[in-house]
Amino acid sequence: MEGTKMFPLLFLFTRFLFYGNHLVLGERSSYIVHMDKSFMPKAFVSHKDWYSFTVNSLRSVKQKSKDQHLIPRSLIYTYDYAMHGFSAVLSVDEVEVLKKSPGFVSAYRDRNVTLDTTHTFEFLSLNPATGLWPASDYGKDVIIGVIDTGVWPESLSFSDDGMTEVPARWKGICEEGQDFDTSLCNKKLIGVRYFNKGVIGGNPNKTLSMNSGRDTEGHGTHTSSTAGGNYVEGATFFGYASGTARGIAPRARVAMYKVLWAEGGQASDVLAGIDQAVADGVDVISISMGFDGFPLYQDPIAIASFGAMENGIVFSSSAGNEKSIGSLHNGIPWVLTVAAGSIDRFFAGTLTLGNGISITGWTMFPGPALVSNLPILYNKTFSSCNSTDALSEVGHGIVICENGFFFDQVNYISQSNAVAAIFITDDPETFEFSNFKYPGVVIGTKDAPILLDYATTKNVTPPYASISFQQTLIGSKPAPVVASYTSRGPAPSYPGILKPDIMAPGTLVLASWIPGTPTASIGSNIALTSNFVAVSGTSMACPHASGIAALLRGAHPEWSAAAIRSAMMTTANPLDNTQEYIKDSFFDYEIATPLAMGAGKVDPNQALDPGLIYDTTPQDYVNLLCSMNFTMGQILTITRSPFKCSSPSPDLNYPSFIALYTNKTTTSVQEFHRTVTNVGDDATTYKVQVIAPKGSVVVVEPDTLVFGQKYDEQSYSLTIEYTRSDARSITFGSIIWVEENGKHTVRSPIVVSPMIPVW
Incomplete structure (x- = not known):
């Protein structure tokens, strides 16, 4: 899944106070710095040399203290597998200078990560x-x-x-x-x-x-x-x-x-x-x-x-x-x-190729297996890994499996002579279950060309790789997905x-x-x-x-x-954690x-402080049942006691809206009535914002609700006029009641959908 390799570290904020260009109060912090390695000048033999030079070149900032000594900089780690970049102890001013360096991508403060089980x-x-x-x-x-x-x-x-x-x-x-x-x-x-x-x-x-x-x-x-x-x-x-x-x-x-x-x-x-x-x-x-x-x-x-x-x-x-x-x-x-x-949690393994490139993939293999510097085995004749016969000639090494169903492939691999496997798939089901009974890692099709290019390029040294396991990454994006x-x-x-x-x-x-x-x-x-x-x-x-x-x-x-x-x-x-729609x-x-x-x-x-609520009484549900063409005995089965069908209505005071059409429906109008209760502390006013489903016109009357005090109730109507484009079209939108002071927003989804047969 795109974005699952991206994970922000949790970090501890340290307070700083600035005066001019000088750091007046506060200590240095360790930072994680991401760099674009393609910007590395040819003068440097390795990324380590480049990162070290970059840190040492930062302008020093004097500390306002008795000794007036320069605050020392310190390179902690350089990274070239899970990410490109380094970690270092830096001042805020130095980070600002660093942002102007060629190849800078991002930086954020570091801290020790403590994961809490389900997260x-x-x-x-x-x-x-x-x-x-x-x-x-x-x-x-x-x-x-x-x-x-x-x-x-x-x-x-x-x-x-x-x-x-x-x-x-x-x-x-x-x-x-x-x-x-x-x-x-x-x-x-x-x-x-x-x-x-x-x-x-x-x-x-x-x-x-x-x-x-x-x-x-x-x-x-x-x-x-x-x-x-x-x-x-x-x-x-x-x-x-x-x-x-x-x-x-x-x-x-x-x-x-x-x-x-x-x-x-x-x-x-x-x-x-x-x-x-x-x-x-x-x-x-x-x-x-x-x-x-x-x-x-x-x-x-x-x-x-x-x-x-x-x-x-x-x-x-x-x-x-x-x-x-x-x-x-x-x-x-x-x-x-x-x-x-x-x-937003990703269970990971790191695939490190013999050329130094690392790919973060998904795995839940239940053990700290040692898969180190083993030959990569790739051949179109067995790459689907879809049968015991296909894998019968596979020898000692790491097999690449593509174009197949992961849960079948892992079964066949476990019966072969292979030591481990690399599975290439974007199937979302693969990332939803923990049954990973053979050493291996799953990578997406986005990363596959890097692997396949290395595995199929003729070199003096045959392709090889290592895999590490039992990694838990927090902050994967996008999350959630349905x-x-x-x-x-x-x-x-x-x-x-x-x-x-x-x-x-x-x-x-x-x-x-x-x-x-x-x-x-x-x-x-x-x-x-x-x-x-x-x-x-x-x-x-x-x-x-x-x-x-x-x-x-x-x-x-x-x-x-x-x-x-x-x-x-x-x-x-x-919205998900990228602020896009889920x-x-x-x-x-x-x-x-x-x-x-x-x-x-x-x-x-x-939810602790929703502003407005849609409340419903038991009688409201009875009125709904009375509108459903059930017999009196069928309704009594549910209510268990005598009931009155004085006001049968399918229009329940519910915090959402659905308009249904049949195959014969072309254009239709449906009206809903709702009552909301102010559970805020004061008198207040709300105004409506409408996002109409595609092809529909939504009208809300009134468009402003005024509440004199807590627990006041106000009612409104919502009318949807919709035209279906085809028999399977599902469109959706919402209405949002926004408080004048901006404290509360009360959102209700709207769906226009084909009818499902009723049991």
Whole structure:
């Protein structure tokens, strides 16, 4: 992927005070300096000589001190493989002079890098100084109920170090079972229950392999530790992403409801688990699973989540991993539906060619292998690496594999005589999974000509190379991108609400796992285990959103579940870390539509203070159901109690807009009505900005909203007149309510999309 080799180092700012051209206060700092090697004068034998001369030629700056001595300069390192340039101890003035030197590219202050496991909390800008973490006291006493495969209670992520007493309002229990007793719960893991009557009924002749809340799959341990795990130092996945692990809400409580088993999963058990979580008094429910092919009134998650919503519980769910348009599940109007995106973290290996050129590629080979000065093997007859026969003549060395599917190629390579491999591919799926069982590195087609030119040029010395492993680079660009695997809307169960709602980190998320099970392999015969694994999926994105919802619940206990969802949606960021629109890896890195990422990447600190919210009552959802041509019995299945269809309406007060057309539609007009509540502190005024979908005209009336005080409500209408260009055209835009003082911007995506058949 373009940009993944670019990674800014984190740096420590040192304060300086200048007077004229002299440094008055402050010490020198070490800098990383990037240089364009093509500018090196021919007078220099090597880059080292050039860099040394450049540093020594800088104008000295006198220090205002007693001795008036010149501040010494010091060249620390020169680089010629991972980058071209050097590091040196310099003053700010000297850096300014350096910028005028031939070949200068960039410079920034250096610092020792400490990586913190999933890194996603940093990627989401959570920090202990300001914003949502301190405002919520890190989620203290908020209870996250996780519906999943169980939990491994001995994991350090569920240690109760630093936790206070369990809230008195908690009604749950720690249920005993096979290899599980009540002593395994504590002030962090406050409840564990399991539900298996459905799966036993469906498999009467089978005995459950683990008849308790203990996790034997790993999925539940991973999701629950991501949402609310405690701090764990020294976490790593075989040398990658090493650091201190923590959940998004590290001081929240975790309660596990095991509803999925090695022997299967039944809707009845899922319903029972959610039902019990509501009864126990959880504040947030996190569920990384879904049911495909069912209408809302037959979907256990849709049904059970309605009751959770009525009890004020934020219900966070995954969008699914089916990739295509219209494949999304959990497109339920009263839940938060979460898509998956990448992180600005790149697991790397360095390929160093015999001519001194280095290429940074991708690898997750689980070991510090020594691949040093080995011959490069390249031949068109076996370069596809797509069969054992094709590789049968390969000898001792590093094979170049191109024009093939990486996951097949690595299997065939592992059965050959090759020592290692270089894979050439831009397939985004390659960079989303951690199964790298043979020494090797993946490089993109952009870097391939450098490798192939060296490998095929006839020289006296045959081509050779070295590969190093276990490197973790932070700050890769662009990030995020929409993951290739994430399911996309419109939601088949109800396409009239734009889904997914938001996007959260889901690719190669590092979190706790169960011990004693294979998490990586070397070749076909060596299985490796780890207490932490890097896993990809919307299952990993969902608990990030669940953790953020828990933090918001802690900071704003007065907000409804809909208000929390609204705050997360209207403050989400549609831009990546290059300040361009987020791209979709599944569609050749085109600009992502809201059908793939919802409103954008969730921004926890902005969600803390959204300015305006779109609130929704249980009756509003009933009115929506009444407009869906369901029978009274089908609606009752969801509502569970008598209801009134006095004002049936498909126009839910939702923070997004979707206009649907059929193949017969040419031009159409659709009108929406919305009400927003001021949750800012003062009287204020907002004005609208409109970015209309291509081919559409969007009119918002009124275009100015005036609020007299906090909690005032104002309403507006939005009309879309659109003309489809073809039967598969998807266009999108947004409206943004901008506060007069510029403090708040409240953004809602708009999509014009073809209709998806309703179940």
